[in-house]
Amino acid sequence: MELFPRSIPNIASQCTLSVDGWDNSPSDLEKAVDGDFETATTAGSTTLDGEGYYGYLNVTMPEKGVYLVGLKCSQWCTAGNPSVSVWIIRGGEWSFTGLVIGTTPTPTEEKIRSGNLAILVVDADEVRFGFKVNAAATAYAKIYEVVVFKLL
Numbered sequence: 570m571e572l573f574p575r576s577i578p579n580i581a582s583q584c585t586l587s588v589d590g591w592d593n594s595p596s597d598l599e600k601a602v603d604g605d606f607e608t609a610t611t612a613g614s615t616t617l618d619g620e621g622y623y624g625y626l627n628v629t630m631p632e633k634g635v636y637l638v639g640l641k642c643s644q645w646c647t648a649g650n651p652s653v654s655v656w657i658i659r660g661g662e663w664s665f666t667g668l669v670i671g672t673t674p675t676p677t678e679e680k681i682r683s684g685n686l687a688i689l690v691v692d693a694d695e696v697r698f699g700f701k702v703n704a705a706a707t708a709y710a711k712i713y714e715v716v717v718f719k720l721l
């Protein structure tokens with residue numbers, strides 16, 4: 570699938586992916602940067618006793634710049650509504666960008682977000698995606714693909 574001109578290569582495989590904040594972290598992170606939108610990490614999950622973040626995905630670029638970052642993921646949970654929030658990080662300073670994906674009603678089975686998230690990163694070198702649920706629940710997510718285009 571070719572989403573962008575060949576003159577702007579997807580450099581996701583040159584980025585460093587890491588996860589934190591999960592009871593059971595998603596593994597097989599290489600499947601999130603393999604260029605295949607159908608392959609995914611294992612399901613990460615966390616049980617929360619109230620609204621909160623149940624895990625994070627961090628994408629660190631090779632250098633600061635202007636990037637377009639896209640994310641295909643899935644979320645599901647035993648109660649409430651899951652969402653994804655985004656921070657952009659420049660040299661260690663965090664900037665909360667906002668809640669960018671919300672899912673209703675409660676997806677009790679895996680729900681792939683067909684409207685993929687894309688974030689423009691300006692003069693920064695890291696994006697942090699926070700997976701959130703707004704109720705006491707066990708919540709899950711898989712990362713299908715991260716795409717990173719360096720624009721400048």
Ligand SMILES: [Ca+2]
Nearest residue numbers: 600605608713
């Ligand atoms: Ca993939």
